[in-house]
Amino acid sequence: MLNFEFYAPARIIFGKDTEKDIGALLKPYATKVLLHYGGGSIKKSGLYDTIKTSLKAANLDYAELGGVKPNPRLSLAREGIELSKKEKVDLILAVGGGSAIDSAKAIAMGVYYDGDVWDIYESGESIEKALPVATVLTIPAAGSEMSGDSVITNEEKQLKFGYGSPKLRPILSVINPELFYTLPKNQLANGIADMMSHVFERYFTNTTHTDLTDGLCEAVLKTVIKNAPTAFDNPRDYNALSEIGFAGTVAHNGLVGMGRQQDWACHMMEHELSAIYDVAHGAGLAVLTPAWMKYVYKDNINMFVQFAVNIMGVQGSYRDPDAIVREGIARLSEFFAKLNLPATLTELGIDDKQLELMAKKSTYASEGEEEPLGGLKKLYWQDVLAIYKSAQ
Amino acid sequence: MLNFEFYAPARIIFGKDTEKDIGALLKPYATKVLLHYGGGSIKKSGLYDTIKTSLKAANLDYAELGGVKPNPRLSLAREGIELSKKEKVDLILAVGGGSAIDSAKAIAMGVYYDGDVWDIYESGESIEKALPVATVLTIPAAGSEMSGDSVITNEEKQLKFGYGSPKLRPILSVINPELFYTLPKNQLANGIADMMSHVFERYFTNTTHTDLTDGLCEAVLKTVIKNAPTAFDNPRDYNALSEIGFAGTVAHNGLVGMGRQQDWACHMMEHELSAIYDVAHGAGLAVLTPAWMKYVYKDNINMFVQFAVNIMGVQGSYRDPDAIVREGIARLSEFFAKLNLPATLTELGIDDKQLELMAKKSTYASEGEEEPLGGLKKLYWQDVLAIYKSAQ
Numbered sequence: 001m002l003n004f005e006f007y008a009p010a011r012i013i014f015g016k017d018t019e020k021d022i023g024a025l026l027k028p029y030a031t032k033v034l035l036h037y038g039g040g041s042i043k044k045s046g047l048y049d050t051i052k053t054s055l056k057a058a059n060l061d062y063a064e065l066g067g068v069k070p071n072p073r074l075s076l077a078r079e080g081i082e083l084s085k086k087e088k089v090d091l092i093l094a095v096g097g098g099s100a101i102d103s104a105k106a107i108a109m110g111v112y113y114d115g116d117v118w119d120i121y122e123s124g125e126s127i128e129k130a131l132p133v134a135t136v137l138t139i140p141a142a143g144s145e146m147s148g149d150s151v152i153t154n155e156e157k158q159l160k161f162g163y164g165s166p167k168l169r170p171i172l173s174v175i176n177p178e179l180f181y182t183l184p185k186n187q188l189a190n191g192i193a194d195m196m197s198h199v200f201e202r203y204f205t206n207t208t209h210t211d212l213t214d215g216l217c218e219a220v221l222k223t224v225i226k227n228a229p230t231a232f233d234n235p236r237d238y239n240a241l242s243e244i245g246f247a248g249t250v251a252h253n254g255l256v257g258m259g260r261q262q263d264w265a266c267h268m269m270e271h272e273l274s275a276i277y278d279v280a281h282g283a284g285l286a287v288l289t290p291a292w293m294k295y296v297y298k299d300n301i302n303m304f305v306q307f308a309v310n311i312m313g314v315q316g317s318y319r320d321p322d323a324i325v326r327e328g329i330a331r332l333s334e335f336f337a338k339l340n341l342p343a344t345l346t347e348l349g350i351d352d353k354q355l356e357l358m359a360k361k362s363t364y365a366s367e368g369e370e371e372p373l374g375g376l377k378k379l380y381w382q383d384v385l386a387i388y389k390s391a392q
Numbered sequence: 393m394l395n396f397e398f399y400a401p402a403r404i405i406f407g408k409d410t411e412k413d414i415g416a417l418l419k420p421y422a423t424k425v426l427l428h429y430g431g432g433s434i435k436k437s438g439l440y441d442t443i444k445t446s447l448k449a450a451n452l453d454y455a456e457l458g459g460v461k462p463n464p465r466l467s468l469a470r471e472g473i474e475l476s477k478k479e480k481v482d483l484i485l486a487v488g489g490g491s492a493i494d495s496a497k498a499i500a501m502g503v504y505y506d507g508d509v510w511d512i513y514e515s516g517e518s519i520e521k522a523l524p525v526a527t528v529l530t531i532p533a534a535g536s537e538m539s540g541d542s543v544i545t546n547e548e549k550q551l552k553f554g555y556g557s558p559k560l561r562p563i564l565s566v567i568n569p570e571l572f573y574t575l576p577k578n579q580l581a582n583g584i585a586d587m588m589s590h591v592f593e594r595y596f597t598n599t600t601h602t603d604l605t606d607g608l609c610e611a612v613l614k615t616v617i618k619n620a621p622t623a624f625d626n627p628r629d630y631n632a633l634s635e636i637g638f639a640g641t642v643a644h645n646g647l648v649g650m651g652r653q654q655d656w657a658c659h660m661m662e663h664e665l666s667a668i669y670d671v672a673h674g675a676g677l678a679v680l681t682p683a684w685m686k687y688v689y690k691d692n693i694n695m696f697v698q699f700a701v702n703i704m705g706v707q708g709s710y711r712d713p714d715a716i717v718r719e720g721i722a723r724l725s726e727f728f729a730k731l732n733l734p735a736t737l738t739e740l741g742i743d744d745k746q747l748e749l750m751a752k753k754s755t756y757a758s759e760g761e762e763e764p765l766g767g768l769k770k771l772y773w774q775d776v777l778a779i780y781k782s783a784q
Contacts, residue, residue, distance in 0.1 A: 001634045003407025008400065014651065015395025209631035211618060212638050215611025223604040239601035242393045246604050246651070255647070259406070259638070 001209050001259035008253040010146040011172040014246065016238075018176045019136050022051055022093070023058030025172055029132050030091035034084050035064040036104045037095040042138065045182050051095055051136065063087040068096060071153040071160065071274050071281065072103035074118055080107035081117060084131070094135045094170075097191070098142020098151075098281075101135050105150035105168045108133045121152055121161040130165070135173040140180060140245040141191025141282060143198055143252020145173035153275060160275035162267075175249065177241035185232060189339035190282025192228045195248040196221060197285040201264045202257030203307070204376045206300055214306070216256045221311045223247050225335060232339050265374035266292050269384055272358035279348045286341035287348060291391035293329045296377040301325060303376070345392050352392060359385035393601050393651035400645040402538040403564040406638065408630075410568045411528050414443055414485070415450030417564055421524050422483035426476050427456040428496045429487040434530065437574050443487055443528065455479040460488060463545040463552065463666050463673065464495040466510055473502035473509060476523070486527045486562075489583070490534020490543075490673075493527050497542035497560045500525045513544055513553040522557070527565040532572060532637040533583025533674060535590055535644020537565035545667060552667035554659075567641065569633040577624060581731035582674025584620045587640040588613060589677040593656045594649030595699070596768045598692055606698070608648045613703050615639050617727060624731050657766035658684050661776055664750035671740045678733035679740060683783035685721045688769040693717060695768070737784050744784060751777035 013025065026033060033055060042048045055062050065080050084092070084107055094104035109130040110117035120127060135145045144150070148169040151162040180188065203217040224247050231240035250256065269292070270284040297304040305321050308314040308328025316324045333343060342348050360366040363373055365381040372378040379387070405417065418425060425447060434440045447454050457472050476484070476499055486496035501522040502509035512519060527537045536542070540561040543554040572580070595609040616639050622632035642648065661684070662676040689696040697713050700706040700720025708716050725735060734740050752758040755765055757773040764770040771779070 001407075001631065001638070003410065004404075006404040006406065011397065011399040011401075013397050015393075018395065209635065211635050212611065212615040212642065215615055216608060216642075219604065219607025219611045223607055226603060239393065242651070243601070243603050246393070250604065250608075250647070255642070259634070 002207055002261065004258040006254055006258050007166060008146060008169070008255065010170045010253070012146065012175060012249060013172060014175045015242075016176060016178055018174045019047065019050060019179065020054055022134075022136055022174055023054035023056070023060050025174070026055075026060060026091060026093065026134055027058045029134075029171060030060060032061040032063065032087065032089045034080065034087065034089040034092045034107065035062050035095065036068065036080060036092055036107065037064075037066050037100055038068040039066065041182065042095055045179070047095065047136070047138065047179060051093075063089055068100045068103045070099050071278055072099040072106075074106075074152050074154045077103050077106035077110060077117060077152060080104075081110035084111050089131070091132045091134060094133065095138065097137065097139025097187075098144040098194075101133070101142065101144040101170070102150040102152060104133050104135070105130070105144070106152050107131075109165070109168065118152070118154055121154075121163045124163065127165050127167055130167045133168065133170045135170050136179075137173060137175045137245070138179045139183060139187055139191050140241070140248040141194045143195060143248055145170055145175065146249050146253040151271070158275050160271040162271070173249075175245050177238055177245045180241045180245065181236045183235070185235070186280070186340065188232060188235070189341050190280045191248065192224060192244065192339060193282035193286040193289075193336065193341055195244075195251045196224055197266055197289060198251040199256060200289060201267060202260060202262050204263050204300075204303055205260045206303075206376055207260045210260050213256055213258055213260055218310050220247050220251050220256060225311070228335075229338055261375045263375040265379050268362050268373045269387065272362045273345075273348065273350060276354060276358065277348065277350050279350070283342050283348060286336045287343060287345060287391050288387065290329050290333045290336075290343075291387050293332075295383070295387050295390065296374070297325050297329075299377040304328065345388065352389070355388045356385055359388060394599055394653065396650040398646055398650050399558060400538060400561070400647065402562045402645070404538065404567060404641060405564060406567045407634075408568060408570055410566045411439065411442060411571065412446055414526075414528055414566055415446035415448070415452050417566070418447075418452060418483060418485065418526055419450045421526075421563060422452060424453040424455065424479065424481045426472065426479070426481040426484045426499065427454050427487065428460065428472060428484055428499065429456075429458050429492055430460040431458065433574065434487055437571070439487065439528070439530065439571060443485075454485075455481055460492045460495045462491050463670055464491040464498075464543075466498075466544050466546045469495050469498035469502060469509060469544060472496075472499035476503050481523070483524045483526060486525065487530065489529070489531025489579075490536040490586075493525070493534065493536035493562070494542040494544060496525050496527070497522070497536070498544050499523075501557070501560065510544070510546055513546075513555045516555065519557050519559055522559045525560065525562045527562050528571075529565060529567045529637070530571050531575060531579055531583050532633070532640040533586045535587060535640055537562055537567065538641050538645040541644075543663070550667050552663040554663070565641075567637050569630055569637045572633045572637065573628045575627070577627070578672070578732065580624060580627070581733050582672045583640065584616060584636065584731060585674035585678040585681075585728065585733055587636075587643045588616055589658055589681060590643040591648060592681060593659060594652060594654050596655050596692075596695055597652045598695075598768055599652045602652050605648055605650055605652055610702050612639050612643050612648060617703070620727075621730055653767045655767040657771050660754050660765045661779065664754045665737075665740065665742060668746060668750065669740065669742050671742070675734050675740060678728045679735060679737060679783050680779065682721050682725045682728075682735075683779050685724075687775070687779050687782065688766070689717050689721075691769040696720065737780065744781070747780045748777055751780060
């Protein structure tokens with residue numbers, strides 16, 4: 001086990017009807033809120049009105065900025081920063097999924113930053129200050145409701161960069177699984193692939209003596225694998241959705257990766273797809289994760305045997321560990337297929353024209369000083385290209 | 393799954409040499425610290441000097457109060473409150489195990505409380521304010537390093553009461569498993585029984601649809617069961633001690649019990665033993681837990697089959713669930729025996745003279761309005777007495 005620091009101060013308020021209290025919950029922290037959200041879905045579902053009613057009942061003033069898109073755009077975050085300054089808001093309330101929350105975090109730090117907020121994503125510099133962020137979660141996926149991470153897409157530069165700081169952790173997040181009832185099936189499936197990837201990125205490691213976090217990772221993944229098909233087939237199954245909603249939060253609040261070298265190659269490779277082709281992050285991960293597994297597993301086959309046996313339930317002869325691992329990966333692909341997730345880049349609408357460009361961008365090989373991806377196995381641009389090609 | 397709120401803002405700094413930074417870690421929060429600890433062990437081990445050196449290096453002033461005993465006493469907490477007021481300390485630093493930390497929490501809230509701090513434990517009233525508490529953990533056991541709970545013994549009244557508030561959660565806790573190397577074996581064993589009980593109290597429930605927290609509980613318990621014998625036999629095994637140290641924290645930071653009806657009967661029954669006989673809390677729990685299991689399991693046999701199969705590794709015919717459960721409980725008793733933990737009240741030096749008194753005190757039957765213990769099965773004083781008797 002490696003030395004680590006764990007700090008997850010976001011307060012999680014979980015369960016039925018919890019969003020109705022959002023005004024009272026925010027009252028101690030704010031006088032004027034920026035209500036930040038995506039498109040029409042929260043208006044259609046009535047959530048928009050519920051939130052406004054609750055804010056008004058708590059005598060909280062608010063401004064609002066909708067229009068967040070998946071792979072949230074730098075341009076909208078910039079707009080939110082200007083608006084927040086002008087309206088003198090003192091808290092950003094994201095109502096939505098990871099995109100709305102990540103955009104809210106960009107606004108929260110941008111308000112206190114002298115230059116262009118994109119500089120922070122590009123330089124990775126430490127921030128001193130950010131407005132408090134709170135969230136009402138409508139898509140179980142990104143884990144951004146408890147994390148200090150934000151991923152933003154710079155549409156002009158075709159870059160998708162992540163940034164993390166403890167100052168960006170939401171002060172509180174409200175999670176009512178009933179709000180997931182109206183989610184389109186593909187969004188639920190994408191979210192499931194994303195939260196599973198958040199665990200995989202931490203689970204696959206060369207660090208030894210990680211019994212506790214191995215077990216925690218496996219518990220989260222088995223919970224998702226058990227409940228996802230139920231939720232997919234029965235969109236109003238509260239029990240299944242509450243398991244998935246809670247799992248998505250635990251997957252990404254940091255705990256399950258403590259003391260372990262982490263990987264994150266799949267996330268980095270996927271960001272290149274999203275940046276250029278604007279595909280859904282979870283769908284990209286569903287394509288790349290099995291391809292990555294096949295490419296790297298021989299570098300730590302015991303770790304992958306453990307995955308196949310403990311998570312995917314493979315039984316077989318341990319004298320043929322390759323067969324066990326291949327069966328584990330096949331079962332993961334079958335699981336994704338049941339959720340109608342894509343299995344190839346072609347299904348995502350990505351041809352071979354820019355594979356090399358993306359591979360070189362992912363490792364900064366295009367900028368001279370190459371930084372290989374990954375922890376379990378270091379991946380150079382040629383490796384990334386080979387994985388992209390194997391996923392075509 | 394029940395609605396829940398999760399809030400665990402304590403920052404955990406975990407690993408080798410981490411205690412050496414305690415001064416710098418506390419500097420942003422304090423000008424003068426009350427250094428609060430137990431007996432001579434931290435002086436013998438050199439930890440006392442390390443802490444002082446670190447505080448001085450950070451230009452932090454300090455007062456000190458040693459003498460914390462297991463089952464920490466109200467009298468010492470009162471002394472600490474007076475001292476903290478007189479010395480104008482602005483942070484309490486507990487160096488020790490659960491007893492030092494719980495005593496520190498009593499001091500932290502007592503400083504701002506007008507009356508006697510015991511009133512808070514007796515009334516359960518909400519507190520407005522407490523000094524910040526930080527900890528350097530020397531015994532993996534109580535989980536108090538991340539929890540908002542404090543248990544104090546009123547030696548005059550022979551009462552041991554717990555109290556919890558978010559204001560009592562430590563702001564940060566330093567956990568270096570190397571500090572556990574010099575622990576007496578019985579203290580390590582007691583700590584292991586205590587942390588396992590913290591999970592059992594949350595695990596055994598009648599709440600359904602709790603896949604994620606079931607899995608998290610099982611991961612913590614399996615980690616402890618795997619690593620405890622190694623640590624017990626090899627007191628300087630860093631890997632085993634780091635698993636146990638981390639497990640003890642996760643066991644009691646709240647996460648594994650979210651959304652579940654919890655039990656806590658064993659803890660309440662044990663507090664009666666400690667209050668009168670001053671036995672070690674963990675040793676008392678090792679005696680009572682299997683006795684409690686045998687008494688209650690028929691009320692939710694499926695929950696106990698899950699315990700036996702998923703945690704204790706029992707395989708057998710599910711057509712005879714009683715046999716599976718009995719085997720699971722037997723394996724737990726064997727596990728405790730390997731750690732030289734007691735199996736009977738007699739081994740704890742407790743005869744039958746006060747069993748009825750303790751049973752009546754535990755449910756307040758002695759005060760007229762009885763409040764049964766437990767969640768999975770409600771236990772009245774006659775039930776508690778039957779459990780005590782079965783553990784003789």
